[in-house]
Amino acid sequence: MNTLKLEVDADGIALVTIDLPGRPMNVLATELIADLGLMLDEVVARVDVRGVVICSGKSNGFIAGGDLKELVEAHDRGWTPQRGVECVWELSSLFRRLETCGKPVAAAMNGLALGGGLELALACHYRVLADDPKAVVGLPEVTIGLLPGAGGTQRLSRLIGIEKALPLILGGDHVKPAVAAKLGIVHALAPLADVVATARRWLLESPDPVQPWDKKGFRVPGGAGCLAPQASQSFMLGTAGVRGRYLDNYPAPKAILSAVFEGTQLPIDRGLAVEAKYFGRLLVDPVARNIMRTTFINRTAANKLVRRPAAVPKSAVRRLGILGAGTMGGGIAYCAASAGIDVVLLDATQENADRGKDYSRRILAKDLERGRTTADKMDALLARIHPVTRYEALDGCDLVIEAVFEDRAIKAGVTAKAEAVIAPDAIFASNTSTLMIGTLAEKSSRPANFIGMHFFSPVDKMPLVEVIVGKQTSDTALARALDLVGQLRKTPIVVNDGPAFYTTRVFCTYVDEGLQMLADGVEPALIENAARNAGMPIGPLAVLDETTQELRWKVILQAQADGLPVQFTHPAGREVLRALVEDHKRLGRRQGGGLYEYPAGAKKHLWPGIAAAFPAGADQPDVEDLKKRLLYVQALEAARCYEQGIVTEAADADLGSVLGVGYPTWTGGTLSFIDTVGIRPFVDECRRLAARWGARFEPSPWLVARAERGERFYPLPA
Structure with a gap:
């Protein structure tokens, strides 16, 4: 067993130390899962083993979670939801075997235990956590577009009750030691040096090898199902809250609600099957792929300075x-x-x-x-x-x-x-x-x-x-x-x-399109709401106020003076911007107000003069069309930057758009969005938008040629 070490002492306590070679932290990689299965077979078979302590050989924590690199390609490999279920069921069934093996198992967590790491601990009969600020526990899978698929939604809900568990799972919160102990997620806190000894002491004194949910007469604390006292708050209001927060762009929160609601009304084994079913659907969804690839894998690589010239010696600014x-x-x-x-x-x-x-x-x-x-x-x-x-x-x-x-x-x-x-x-x-x-x-x-x-x-x-x-x-x-x-x-x-590099170019198309929508007679509130519904953190009119109309107008005038190509003089929305600055003196938030008013001590609101300055049309467009305009115009500009060699890596384009511009995380970024839509359908839709709204949506011959070849920005895995 290459990823863990098994030692049995004279008292019959087996110490299992997890330590993945070549990894800075422990993760539930395929090799570790296989070794855990072999370990379990051995400790169950050995008559000299009376109990098991699982601990970490890494000084920085217990287990950080799953290996995302093994999950991110599921969609691109064409996995079906059933294949996704099979993927997680190996781990889920292993943890179920662990908690029903007949021998008491304790988890000694010397540091953070997140995702699958906490799920392993929850499958143990006793949990000790280091009393250290860095030793957080949590189920953050929602932040990568998934749900805890190895028992997390079912065991945590049965352990501390749905009312307390659901917000933690939906929020992906990291829980500190004192709170984890108060909630009952862990049984004991101990100084870092004593976590293994504390777990071992329990095994020697009063071990119980049966989980609460496997005992006769068990009921979920606080109840489960429609008639539970917390059901209205947890599920009816919870569903409304999830929809209000995520606006149907992220499937994971709704899947978590369903898995908890359905699974907790069933025996644990059937509840785990319900959980795995929802996990399988999420795993093969492009949203999970997009989030994992951009915000975790590509961001981690960028943080490790993957673009740094290797031949130059490392340096530090003093x-x-x-x-x-x-x-x-x-x-x-x-x-x-x-x-x-x-x-x-x-x-x-x-x-x-x-x-x-x-x-x-x-x-x-x-x-x-x-x-x-x-x-x-x-x-x-x-x-x-x-x-x-x-x-x-x-x-x-x-x-x-x-x-x-x-x-x-x-x-x-x-x-x-x-x-x-x-x-x-x-x-x-x-x-x-x-x-x-x-x-x-x-x-x-x-x-x-x-x-x-x-x-x-x-x-x-x-x-x-x-x-x-x-x-x-x-x-x-x-x-x-x-x-x-x-x-x-x-x-x-x-x-x-x-000119304007990458992020500024993409950002400008977003603001320009919002201004052009005003020129097209779209209600300003509809523009802002469409942007938020698409997943943008702030509407184009509000963000222009923050960056100021005055500065933007000066940039346009400078671009004209420099003789830059017409696209850099921002023809879309330019007349609206000129009117705001020159006719109405609405220069931005810092100058007293722009497209919004900012009353002292009150919430900002749209400038009442918008209606007269830019009259709305009698017929308003469908919000889905507005969302497309705002998302497609930015993605198309990112493709132009890639074509022109301004950005040379799809990962940089995606990270820049998500972290710098606020392009929706669910898309994975501008170029991931094109791949998700499909490059051929994307080009077809751009042509439709160009015919209706103008040449700025016209795809270049280069992009059309890519579409004809079916050439993605992220090649499919071999």
Whole structure:
């Protein structure tokens, strides 16, 4: 058995230590499942074994869950729901054998036990959890489009009752030790060093090898079925709540409700079969594939800096310079100081520089109030941020990030001043979101060391950094920029230079389409609701207010002045934007209001003047058509970026759209959406949209040729 070790002591206690070789954490990989089966056969057969303790050989936790790489290809391999049931039934039946083997089994959890890890523990007769903040337990499968398929929905509901279990399963919550003990998920807490000894003590003193649900007369705590006191709250209101939150885009929450409702009214074995049935359906659904592939597998690879040039030695930024102490600069400073980096935060005046440091002070003050940090840690972090006005303070910085106004002349000025001070091998990065890196690098004395690092606002919350490679950017600059992103614990994508790069181009099509819908006479509330129903986190009109109409109009005018192709002057919705800025002086939230009003102490609402400025038509379109327009226009722009070599990896396109733009997670991202629809049907629908709404929806000959070949952005597994 390669994944675990079995030792039997003089008292007849078998210690099973799980330790997957070559893995940073234990996961329920196929090899481990097979070894657990062999282990169970052995301990049952051996007369000298009176009980079993299952523990982890990894210092960072018990078992993190299933092996997603083994699950993500189920849809692409053409599995049927029945094949999905068979996949999970091997594990579910193994856990059932474990809890009915006739010998008491205890789980000694030294750290996190999530998903299948907690399901294994729930199949044990006794559970001990380390009394450590990192030792969380939970069933987070809903976050990857699945449900707990190895007994989680059935055992947890029978253990603590449906009313307490269902919110944990639907939310995918991580439960801390004290709460897990209070709820009854675990029997005991123990110091980290004593978890195995505590489990062993139970086996020697008072073991019971029969689960509560296998005892005669067992009833689910709080009841099950329609007549249970909690049924209305858990299932009737729960169904409405799930639909309100997920808007029918995510099948997993409804499947969880059904599995719990149906399964808990049946004996445990039949309940497990019900659970497996719903798991099988979800596993072969493209939504689960999309979520697992993009938000876990591809994101994990990006976090490991998969795009980093391997030949460049690893580096670490010890001292970071930031030019501009506004919202972006202040946010970057906070993230860097949080990562232990010394920060020089430079602005034109000391007042502005100090205000940039105050950004961190405000965040930390809230954390201190909520018990998330201590005064000492707060003071230490703030001490790493040095607000200054003199460029000489940048001396010794390994990397400098420019985060000043989107103005080429201003950027050129600060670049020259910084490069006059920093070391010849220091990297200079621009946080621009619209200006081409190549044109900015023209004003640099060291273009090989010049790169784009596009952060997203608010920086302390947004996980993405878009790293933009100019024509003269060296591999060294790229590697060192990615190393910094890794230090900041953010997720990078790498794109090539071009007007508006990748994420801004995709984002702009979303906002443009919302504005064009206003021009087409669509009710503004219908536009916003259609966007939310599609899965976008915020409607296009509301998000424009946040980024400001004034800034967007300046970008369009600059694109015209630069002679960029017509698509970069945003013809869709441009007249609406011009009217907002020039005729109605509705410039955005920061300027007092735009398409929304922001009354003090009250909820924002649509600007009453919209009706007169942009009259709605008598006939309103179907919401499904609006959803298609908003999703297809972004996916089509992503395909254009891929065609033009702005983004070279489908994974980067998907991560950028989901983490940076807010493209719906259920799609897996813009290019995954095309694959999910099917490239041929996608092209056909684009042509229909183009005929009805304009040439911006017309697929390029390149995309049409891909469709004719049936060429996906993610090839099918061999």
